[in-house]
Amino acid sequence: MKKTLLALFVGGTANLAFAAVPPLTTQIVASGFEAPVFATAPNGDPRLFVVERGGVIKVLQNGTVLPTPFLDLSASVEASPTSERGLLGLAFDPGFATNRRFYVDYIDKTTLNTVVATYQASASQPNIADPSTAQTVLTVAQPEFGNHKAGWIGFRPGENANLYIGTGDGGSANDPQNRAQNLNDNLGKILRVDVSADHLPADPTRYGYGIPTGNVTGGNPEIYAYGLRNPYRDSFDRETGTFYIADVGQNQREEINIGSAGANYGWRKFEGTDLNFPNDPALANHTPPIFEYDHNGERASVVGGYVYRGAAIDELQGTYFFADFATGKITSFRFTDGGGVTEVIDRTAELTSPTGISGSPNSITSFGEDGFGNIYLVSFDGGKVGMITAIPEPGAWAMMLAGMALISVWARRRGYPAA
Numbered sequence: 001m002k003k004t005l006l007a008l009f010v011g012g013t014a015n016l017a018f019a020a021v022p023p024l025t026t027q028i029v030a031s032g033f034e035a036p037v038f039a040t041a042p043n044g045d046p047r048l049f050v051v052e053r054g055g056v057i058k059v060l061q062n063g064t065v066l067p068t069p070f071l072d073l074s075a076s077v078e079a080s081p082t083s084e085r086g087l088l089g090l091a092f093d094p095g096f097a098t099n100r101r102f103y104v105d106y107i108d109k110t111t112l113n114t115v116v117a118t119y120q121a122s123a124s125q126p127n128i129a130d131p132s133t134a135q136t137v138l139t140v141a142q143p144e145f146g147n148h149k150a151g152w153i154g155f156r157p158g159e160n161a162n163l164y165i166g167t168g169d170g171g172s173a174n175d176p177q178n179r180a181q182n183l184n185d186n187l188g189k190i191l192r193v194d195v196s197a198d199h200l201p202a203d204p205t206r207y208g209y210g211i212p213t214g215n216v217t218g219g220n221p222e223i224y225a226y227g228l229r230n231p232y233r234d235s236f237d238r239e240t241g242t243f244y245i246a247d248v249g250q251n252q253r254e255e256i257n258i259g260s261a262g263a264n265y266g267w268r269k270f271e272g273t274d275l276n277f278p279n280d281p282a283l284a285n286h287t288p289p290i291f292e293y294d295h296n297g298e299r300a301s302v303v304g305g306y307v308y309r310g311a312a313i314d315e316l317q318g319t320y321f322f323a324d325f326a327t328g329k330i331t332s333f334r335f336t337d338g339g340g341v342t343e344v345i346d347r348t349a350e351l352t353s354p355t356g357i358s359g360s361p362n363s364i365t366s367f368g369e370d371g372f373g374n375i376y377l378v379s380f381d382g383g384k385v386g387m388i389t390a391i392p393e394p395g396a397w398a399m400m401l402a403g404m405a406l407i408s409v410w411a412r413r414r415g416y417p418a419a
């Protein structure tokens, strides 16, 4: 919390002195995680929960990684390093503060299928999940291939009942069964299910789900959107609810899409706007990406991030960050419905360094967002997690005391606790 407060002070004073976005850096908040692939937190909760691909979730609290994991699923999770399998997703229920419920997405060690399960944190020990509360929400059958397991899960702000689930096409190359276009197959999709209650109350091991209105009709009722290859890291703008789906490409294009019910994002007929299978049938509901980039310069694997809604850097409000796993490049842009994508900025030099988050190839695995809208980078290199912050400007420190009075104003305006 101290670091968060510090960033708040610095960003706040910089705002007084400079109209432009201040120079950014990545402040390491913890390191030594084993193959970390995600970081998140319940809304308004000062802790940060870091997901290790091998099946362990750890708690960062008051600047310290707690010695006892929040949850250890390593006995259930398949995570061989030569595959893309593992514990891949974590989402806290919007009502976590009262119901202690959260959800995980992983590849099961025995079946090699995707499992989405729910747990509750212990009532008496809030930093430990209660394994006896485990219930399966749903499973998605996976083919034998080790790639394209996606695994992101999340809740859209203001839509508290529904869990969104990203699934890849199941792997190999060129989606050999064209699963992403098959509405009777839950691979290559965004699924959306109602998890507002235990739908199988008589079964202590299964939670089940309901079907919200507005999903795709004419196929599996869980399908919200389709035509995706590997939507590994996605997010909702916590202020507007805009849904960013980053779909990992094959040999041509990496893409970012805006999620909407019934949209068909084109794979495998299209890879981005590139026609990949010209002889495949014409697509219904084809929705091209809002942003794509090619594989020149060895870029090869998009890692979707978040729209910045932190309190520290006012000028960064509404800016979306993403990275490329293969190159370690980090980019930001702004997107609006009417104006499309603007202000595309290469952030690599600002946000990577030898002592911070490494920009080396195959290191940046994910972004994360804490309970207050701050954005983090997650890296295999050193197992580091770092928060995107503004660099203190010379002179800003002298204005800090003046800025202190404003901080409580901002905190109230954004609805955060003033502490």
Ligand SMILES: [Ca+2]
Pocket: 135, 198, 199, 200, 201, 202, 203, 204, 205, 206, 207, 208
């Ligand atoms: Ca049940």
Ligand SMILES: [Ca+2]
Pocket: 227, 247, 255, 265, 266, 267, 270, 271, 272, 289
């Ligand atoms: Ca696409």
